[in-house]
Amino acid sequence: MSETPAFPLAPAPFAGDSREVDAGACFDWLHQGWAMFLANPGIWIGASILLLVILMAISIVPLFGQIAAHLLIPVFGAGMVQICKRLADGGQPEISDLFAGFRHNAGQLVMVGLFFALAVFSIAFLAFLLVSGGILGGTVTGRVAGFGIxxxxxxxxxxxxxxxxxxxxxxxxxxxxxxxxxxxxxxxAMKASFAAGYKNWLAMVIFGIFLVVALFFAMLPLGLGMVLLLPVFSGAVYASYRDIFVGV
Structure with a gap:
């Protein structure tokens, strides 16, 4: 005899279902990101400066600092998400929200960072092998042919x-x-993220181009533009998450 289920029934866990959106939606995401920045520029600027200082301080340590920074990017990313969520819900964010990822699911966020770090360093290592192999082959072959190699x-x-x-x-x-x-x-989460990106590859490509161009100009005045770029794109990515994922 089967047991009678207890009430109220627990909601089904979020499965990360996503939908396809119009490619032009990325412009609305950017507009929402800018509006979210204007909603509380003081908190955004303070959190962005603090984040940049922390990451630069960590990255100073050779090799291990770079690894640690990559591991912590998703953790601090969760903090930026928390600021976005508070603003979207009509609440009042705080700079301390930047550390929300350390208080909730920190270990799982670090695992995402570990995958990211391993992938980045593996890709960099393969690129180094190809470049060094080409230079070595070019040196052995000679000037003209060597330059081509x-x-x-x-x-x-x-x-x-x-x-x-x-x-x-x-x-x-x-x-x-x-x-x-x-x-x-x-x-x-990574599978669901990949699936969402795959469904919306065109919108993500356009969004990525805007990010690369904006990043180039943000880095020109001694990187000071990052103080504005981080909040706006954090808000834009949050808007895209709300647009793409079902039931959020």
Whole structure:
């Protein structure tokens, strides 16, 4: 005889279902990101400066600092998500919200960071092997032919980095949202993030182009533009998460 289920029934866990949106939606995401920044620029600027200082301080340590920074990116990313969520819910965010990821699902967020770090360093290592192999082959072969071999190695390395970076970015783009806000397991969150990116590849490509261009200009005045870029794109990514994922 089957047991009578207890009431009220527990809600089904969030599965990370996503939908396809129009490619032009990315412009609305950027508009929402700017509006979210204007809602409380003081908190955003303070949190962004604090985040940049922390990451720079960590990265000063050779090798281990770089690894630690990559591991903590999803954790701090969850803090930016928390600021976005408070603003979207009509609440009052605090700079301390930047550390919300350390208080909730920190271990799972670090696992996302671990995957990201391993992928990034593996891609960099493969690129180094291709470039160094091309330069060595060019040195042995001679001047004209050697330059062609070396240049070919650099181009191949760049193409490999680009091709391998795309699935890594897709898998980790929304993973901090899903782990932090919905308690999804890291692997499930990365699968759902990849699926969402795959469904909306055109919108994400356009969004990514805007990010790269904005990043270039943000870095020109001694990187000071990052203080504005971080909040606006954090808000835009949050808007895209609300637009793409079903039931959030």
């Amino acid at each position: 070396a240049f070919g190695g650099v181009m191949l390395a760049g193409l490999l980095v680009l091709m391998l970076s795309i699935p890594v970015i897709m898998a980790t783009w929304y993973a901090p949202f899903l782990v932090f806000l919905h308690d999804m397991a890291p692997l499930d």
